[in-house]
Amino acid sequence: MRLVSTLTILLALGCDGGSSVPEPDPSESRVWLRGDLHLHSHHSTDALDNRMDAIVARAESVGFDYFVVTDHDNHVDGMLATWDDPAYRSDAMVLLYGVEWTSAVGHANFFGAEPFDHPALYALREGSSGQAIADEAERQGLHFSVNHPLGSDPWELGFEHDIDGIEVWNALFLVPNDNEGALALWDTLLAEGRRITARGGSDNHHQETSEADLFNLGNPTTWVLAEGRTPEAVIAALNGGHATVSYAPSAERIDFTADADGDGVAETVVGDSVPVGELDFRLVITGARAGATYALRVVKNGATFLEREVGADPVTFSDTPTERSSYRVEVRGEVPDAPSAGAILFGDMVALSNPIYVGFDD
Numbered sequence: 001m002r003l004v005s006t007l008t009i010l011l012a013l014g015c016d017g018g019s020s021v022p023e024p025d026p027s028e029s030r031v032w033l034r035g036d037l038h039l040h041s042h043h044s045t046d047a048l049d050n051r052m053d054a055i056v057a058r059a060e061s062v063g064f065d066y067f068v069v070t071d072h073d074n075h076v077d078g079m080l081a082t083w084d085d086p087a088y089r090s091d092a093m094v095l096l097y098g099v100e101w102t103s104a105v106g107h108a109n110f111f112g113a114e115p116f117d118h119p120a121l122y123a124l125r126e127g128s129s130g131q132a133i134a135d136e137a138e139r140q141g142l143h144f145s146v147n148h149p150l151g152s153d154p155w156e157l158g159f160e161h162d163i164d165g166i167e168v169w170n171a172l173f174l175v176p177n178d179n180e181g182a183l184a185l186w187d188t189l190l191a192e193g194r195r196i197t198a199r200g201g202s203d204n205h206h207q208e209t210s211e212a213d214l215f216n217l218g219n220p221t222t223w224v225l226a227e228g229r230t231p232e233a234v235i236a237a238l239n240g241g242h243a244t245v246s247y248a249p250s251a252e253r254i255d256f257t258a259d260a261d262g263d264g265v266a267e268t269v270v271g272d273s274v275p276v277g278e279l280d281f282r283l284v285i286t287g288a289r290a291g292a293t294y295a296l297r298v299v300k301n302g303a304t305f306l307e308r309e310v311g312a313d314p315v316t317f318s319d320t321p322t323e324r325s326s327y328r329v330e331v332r333g334e335v336p337d338a339p340s341a342g343a344i345l346f347g348d349m350v351a352l353s354n355p356i357y358v359g360f361d362d
């Protein structure tokens with residue numbers, strides 16, 4: 001455990017923390033929704049055996065609340081067929097509209113609450129600036145999220161231009177992409193004062209091959225805290241950074257909140273920014289396994305702020321930052337719900353959160 005002068009760690013367990021332990025906000029009406037933000041169907045030519053009806057059925061069976069398919073646009077010369085597919089429907093899940101903008105200078109997913117003008121985005125390919133792409137996404141009200149920024153198809157347009165999100169966890173945590181590097185990249189951007197939503201994506205291409213034994217839909221799962229079960233609410237939650245990532249649909253979820261006004265209620269959620277001043281943080285590992293212990297790491301401004309073995313009981317800690325700061329959380333441990341063939345390749349990352357921001361609105 002690392003202590004700094006302004007830090008008062010309360011690490012209260014259970015109910016014995018007294019009045020200093022913030023309570024969850026009882027007025028909270030938002031709902032956590034889970035899904036996968038990077039999938040390919042048979043409308044991508046490298047996923048021809050991934051039939052849409054089979055993906056939808058599997059997504060429903062593993063409990064997804066929202067659903068999106070992000071097919072490669074270059075496989076169909078920019079003329080997407082994904083959302084015109086009659087099988088792209090569900091009564092159980094909120095449907096988003098997505099695509100993987102797939103170019104020689106990088107890949108990015110765009111998400112909308114309704115079908116959008118993809119040819120206008122497809123026209124902005126090699127030779128276009130990142131900002132031109134960002135401007136077109138903003139014009140259409142889309143969430144623009146860079147994929148596997150350091151993977152085999154890295155993002156080569158830099159990060160000076162606006163982006164809404166970044167895929168810090170693609171497929172298995174340890175391979176094939178540099179997810180640790182993506183987290184470090186994201187930390188650097190956060191430290192520069194950027195507010196960029198981290199998300200996961202399985203990048204699943206197949207249900208019938210060995211790939212599906214390594215990882216499948218929801219490895220990893222991105223949770224969003226939405227103001228309702230609507231596509232607009234899911235997009236708003238992504239834009240607001242109200243999101244966490246877990247290694248599987250059935251895995252533990254991080255619930256990371258803070259009390260910024262001293263009223264004893266932890267009403268600040270991940271993605272929010274509060275004024276500089278004292279903060280009482282509260283962390284709960286929702287769905288923690290009986291008897292399991294987890295390695296908690298709190299990252300403040302890109303550096304380890306707190307490390308602690310934790311279990312199912314709520315953890316609280318406090319800090320009084322004096323300048324713009326961000327606090328995000330990682331939880332590592334066993335991953336028993338990983339597909340068995342891929343368990344080793346998942347490593348030990350159970351879940352991670354977006355930051356609670358301090359002073360980013362100033």
Ligand SMILES: [Zn+2]
Nearest residue numbers: 100107147153
């Ligand atoms: Zn890609």
Ligand SMILES: [Zn+2]
Nearest residue numbers: 038040100203
């Ligand atoms: Zn992909």
